Amino acid sequence: MLGPVILAASRSEQLRRIVSAAPVTKPVVTRFIAGETSEETLPVVKDLADRGLEVTLDVLGEDVTDPAEALRARDAYLGLVEALRPLGLGTRAEMSIKLSSFGQALPGGHDLALKNATAVVEAAAEIGTTVTLDMEDHTTVDSTLAIHAELRRRFPETGAVVQSYLFRTEDDCRDLAAAGSRVRLVKGAYKEPASVAHQDKHQVDLAYVRCLNILMAGTGYPMIGSHDPRLIAVTQELALRHGRALDAYEFQMLYGIRTEEQHRLAAEGHRMRVYTAYGTDWYGYFMRRLAERPANLAFFLRSLVTK
Ligand code: FAD
Numbered sequence: 001m002l003g004p005v006i007l008a009a010s011r012s013e014q015l016r017r018i019v020s021a022a023p024v025t026k027p028v029v030t031r032f033i034a035g036e037t038s039e040e041t042l043p044v045v046k047d048l049a050d051r052g053l054e055v056t057l058d059v060l061g062e063d064v065t066d067p068a069e070a071l072r073a074r075d076a077y078l079g080l081v082e083a084l085r086p087l088g089l090g091t092r093a094e095m096s097i098k099l100s101s102f103g104q105a106l107p108g109g110h111d112l113a114l115k116n117a118t119a120v121v122e123a124a125a126e127i128g129t130t131v132t133l134d135m136e137d138h139t140t141v142d143s144t145l146a147i148h149a150e151l152r153r154r155f156p157e158t159g160a161v162v163q164s165y166l167f168r169t170e171d172d173c174r175d176l177a178a179a180g181s182r183v184r185l186v187k188g189a190y191k192e193p194a195s196v197a198h199q200d201k202h203q204v205d206l207a208y209v210r211c212l213n214i215l216m217a218g219t220g221y222p223m224i225g226s227h228d229p230r231l232i233a234v235t236q237e238l239a240l241r242h243g244r245a246l247d248a249y250e251f252q253m254l255y256g257i258r259t260e261e262q263h264r265l266a267a268e269g270h271r272m273r274v275y276t277a278y279g280t281d282w283y284g285y286f287m288r289r290l291a292e293r294p295a296n297l298a299f300f301l302r303s304l305v306t307k
């Protein structure tokens with residue numbers, strides 16, 4: 001019941017200001033956010049890489065309101081590429097971008113987001129790494145998948161994300177699997193209406209397994225973005241059934257969530273990529289993490305009263 005309320009709050013400008021300014025918020029936020037700057041975050045990346053984990057880096061930001069802000073978001077990623085260059089990690093450190101931070105929702109935003117994303121994908125390719133386009137709310141899916149298809153003409157390794165809660169996603173998986181894409185499958189983190197998305201968690205999980213089966217049977221590279229132990233077990237079974245070697249798919253989890261499980265899977269020889277978000281604009285990302293697990297909210301509220 002609490003999840004949808006928190007998700008609605010994640011879009012409130014007033015709450016954003018209050019929560020972001022509260023000094024007690026910071027220690028809770030740092031559980032999920034690796035740092036505020038790339039200087040603070042790169043040692044975390046190096047440490048994860050040294051311990052056999054891979055990363056995808058997200059410079060926090062979404063829903064920009066003017067083209068200049070979108071350019072600043074693009075430049076933050078170009079700065080990240082330069083910071084990653086000397087580490088020489090190649091695809092072990094890739095990047096995830098939200099097209100809403102590149103201007104997708106502005107007038108003419110599809111083309112603007114494509115242009116900004118192209119600059120980042122080109123720079124990433126220069127240092128031997130890749131980019132995955134995060135998926136946001138359902139109104140953006142057609143535009144995001146079209147931008148993904150366009151980017152793949154020159155950079156076929158560009159990744160897409162699909163959300164099992166959306167009714168359309170099985171069809172999208174069929175298209176992407178046949179096209180040989182890198183595809184991250186997640187349950188979905190936004191508040192979506194019943195006209196487009198399963199509302200029942202169990203239905204979302206069943207849809208996840210159907211989508212996973214399509215991706216595993218296809219010619220692409222599935223990226224399993226989930227912390228759910230049952231889905232991790234199903235992935236391992238499907239990999240066996242479809243004859244996929246350990247390097248023909250990967251697990252992905254969020255920084256700060258089920259860390260021990262991340263290390264366990266890597267130690268078993270799996271490719272394990274940690275989605276590592278950093279930056280100052282953490283409100284929307286943080287609120288979605290609270291919505292996923294009421295226990296996180298309790299932890300957050302407790303920290304407010306015990307300070
Ligand atoms: P759940 O059923 O939510 O959780 C299973 C178990 O994992 C829980 O019982 C708990 O033990 C643990 N867990 C899960 N979430 C939390 C948490 N917040 N705090 C503490 N423990 C937790 N969503 C999008 O809509 N678009 C994206 O582009 C996107 N990219 C993602 C990238 C990655 C690498 C991952 C892992 C998730 C991404 N998500 C994205 C979020 C995703 O849609 C889910 O909201 C989120 O992963 C929770 O679902 P779950 O599969 O982990 O299963």
